[in-house]
Amino acid sequence: MTQSSTLIPSARQLLYDRMASKMETANHLSRKVVSFQANKDEPIYRWFKYKEGFSSALVKYFLGEYGNKPGRLLDPFAGAGTTLFAGQELGWQSLGIELLPVGAFVMQAREALNGIDTDKLRRIVKKTWTEISQIEHYVNHIKHITITKDAFPDETERQLNKFLAFCATIEDEKIQTVMRFAAFAVLEDISYTRKDGQYLRWDYRSNRELSGKPFDKGKILTFEEALKHKLNQILVDLLPGQSINLFEQLDSNRHSTIEQNPVSIIEGSCLEELPKLESDAFDFIVTSPPYCNRYDYTRTYALELVFWDKIAIR
Ligand SMILES: C[S@@+](CC[C@H](N)C(=O)[O-])C[C@H]1O[C@@H](n2cnc3c(N)ncnc32)[C@H](O)[C@@H]1O
Numbered sequence: 001m002t003q004s005s006t007l008i009p010s011a012r013q014l015l016y017d018r019m020a021s022k023m024e025t026a027n028h029l030s031r032k033v034v035s036f037q038a039n040k041d042e043p044i045y046r047w048f049k050y051k052e053g054f055s056s057a058l059v060k061y062f063l064g065e066y067g068n069k070p071g072r073l074l075d076p077f078a079g080a081g082t083t084l085f086a087g088q089e090l091g092w093q094s095l096g097i098e099l100l101p102v103g104a105f106v107m108q109a110r111e112a113l114n115g116i117d118t119d120k121l122r123r124i125v126k127k128t129w130t131e132i133s134q135i136e137h138y139v140n141h142i143k144h145i146t147i148t149k150d151a152f153p154d155e156t157e158r159q160l161n162k163f164l165a166f167c168a169t170i171e172d173e174k175i176q177t178v179m180r181f182a183a184f185a186v187l188e189d190i191s192y193t194r195k196d197g198q199y200l201r202w203d204y205r206s207n208r209e210l211s212g213k214p215f216d217k218g219k220i221l222t223f224e225e226a227l228k229h230k231l232n233q234i235l236v237d238l239l240p241g242q243s244i245n246l247f248e249q250l251d252s253n254r255h256s257t258i259e260q261n262p263v264s265i266i267e268g269s270c271l272e273e274l275p276k277l278e279s280d281a282f283d284f285i286v287t288s289p290p291y292c293n294r295y296d297y298t299r300t301y302a303l304e305l306v307f308w309d310k311i312a313i314r
Contacts, residue, residue, distance in 0.1 A: 029058070029061070032055075033055055033057050033058050033061070034054060034055065034058050035054065035055065036049065036050065036051050036052070036053045036054065036055060037055070038055030038056075038057050038058070039053060039055050039056060039082070042056065043237035044085075044110065044113075044237055045082070046233070047181075047182075047185050047230070047233060047234060047237075048080065048106055048181075048184070048185040050079055050080035050102075050103065050106060051195070051300075052079055052288075052290075052295075052297065053079050053080050053082045054082055054288055055082070056082050056085070056086040059082055059083050059086035059087065059286050060086050060089075060090060062286055063086070063087060063090055063092065063284065063286070064090075066284075067092075067283070067284050070087075070090060070091035070092045070093075071092065071093070071282075071283030071284065072092070072093050072094075072095070072281060072282045072283050072284075073087040073092040073093065073094045073095070073282065073283070073284050073285070073286065074094075074095050074096075074281075074282040074284070074285045074287075075094070075095075075096045075097075075285070075286055075287045076096075076097045076270035076273075076274055076285070076287055077097070077098070077270065077287050077288060077289050077290060078096025078097055078098040078103060078107065078265070078287075079098060079103045079288070080103050080106040080107065081096055081098075081103070081106065081107040081110060081263065081265070083096065083286040083287065084096045084107065084263045084265075085110060085263060087284075087286075088261050088262075088263050091260075091261060092261065092284070093261050093264075094261070094263045094264070095263075095264045095265075095266070095277075095282075096263065096264070096265050096266070097265075097266045097267075097268060097269075097270040097273045097274070098265065098266075098267060099267075099268065099269050099270075100297050100298070100301065100305075101267065101305065101308045102297075102301045102304045102305060102308060104265060104267040105181070105184065105304075105308050106181070107263065107265045108177060108265065109177055109178055109180075109181035109184075110263075111262070111263055111265070112173070112174040112175075112177040112178055112181075113174070113178065113238070114262070115174070116174045116175065116178065116238075117172065117174075117175070118235075118238050118239055120172060120175060121175050121178065121235070121238070122235060122239065124170060124175055124179070125179075125231050125235065128163070128166065128179075128227075128231075129224065131166045131169075132159065132162045132163055132166055135162045135165055135166060138161050138162050138164075138165040139161070139165065140161055141160075141161050141164045141165075142157060142160065142161065142306060142307060143306065144306055145302070145306060147200065147299065147302050148200075148302050148303055148306045150192070150206055150207045150208055151191045151192055151193055151200075151206070151303055152190060152191050152192070153190075153192070153220070155222070155223075156190050156191075156222060156223045159222070159223035159224065160183060160190070160223050163183055163223065163227065164180070164183065167179050167180050167183075178234065182227060182230045182231050182234060183227060183307070184304060184307055184308070185230050186221070186223075186226035186227055186229075186230050187303040187304055187307060188303065189220075189221045189226045190220065190221050190222070190223050190226045191220070191303060192205060192206035192208075192217070192220065193206075193217075193303065194215075194217045195300055197295075197300075198295045198296050198297070198299050198300050199299055199300070200299070200300075200302060200303070201215050201217070202215065203215055203216060203217045203220065204216060205220070
């Protein structure tokens with residue numbers, strides 16, 4: 001260590017000194033509670049694994065422990081919206097800003113669930129396969145980029161495109177969004193790839209020329225298998241009278257809390273959006289910033305981004 005480095009404290013040290021009195025260590029919070037792990041089996045959260053997320057249990061813990069009473073809640077790096085929806089359940093008015101369209105779409109799909117006609121959804125789900133089997137002409141919706149090319153078996157991609165053509169005919173916008181979301185949520189399962197850190201790992205059965213040790217991702221689901229499983233999971237979570245369902249946890253008070261506190265989502269960069277907000281507009285902030293650009297989320301979520309792009313330009 002040079003003499004100057006012992007004399008001049010680092011920016012990190014200066015920041016720590018400034019914030020030290022405001023920090024506390026909560027040793028009772030396990031790794032499971034602070035990471036996405038705890039969301040894995042929760043209704044709704046389990047539909048799409050946004051691994052960068054933290055758990056709703058953690059957000060609720062913070063709000064319960066440090067938030068005096070429900071007010072206005074902000075997450076400037078909202079991801080898939082864990083903060084916003086956990087806050088909403090507890091009566092907070094939540095605003096989130098998210099740069100990546102993937103996270104923003106997950107949040108839109110969740111918002112679409114509020115007030116969705118579940119009987120109608122079930123009826124549409126039931127007729128999906130008959131409708132798809134009658135589609136002969138369809139547009140190729142998935143516009144691949146280099147890192148996603150050949151990610152799906154040909155038949156799977158055909159079925160995916162037909163399903164999207166069917167979705168376009170659904171008039172109820174909320175149902176259309178949730179149906180599209182179901183397809184979006186199975187992209188990894190039906191592909192030759194698996195998310196591995198910030199990259200996609202390719203299975204040996206793909207058409208790609210691969211180097212290194214062959215990777216076998218195990219069973220690759222057909223589109224029909226994967227979508228049926230996902231839609232079933234969604235319906236089980238949404239419809240009353242099932243063994244694991246959202247409404248067992250959501251009593252009627254909680255429902256009206258959700259309806260009274262819609263979540264607001266701004267799609268964009270918080271660097272640009274935050275200065276536009278009034279100062280002192282929020283009572284509480286719960287956030288998890290993007291690790292100083294250590295991860296390139298656009299690579300991890302390349303399949304979902306290609307898919308999302310189709311949604312945007314439909
Ligand atoms: C660690 S994740 C947050 C996950 C979130 N806590 C959740 O539970 O889903 C960080 C998020 O910040 C987003 N992000 C990165 N830069 C951003 C920016 N300038 N403005 C808004 N969001 C940004 C990333 O896309 C990513 O979703």
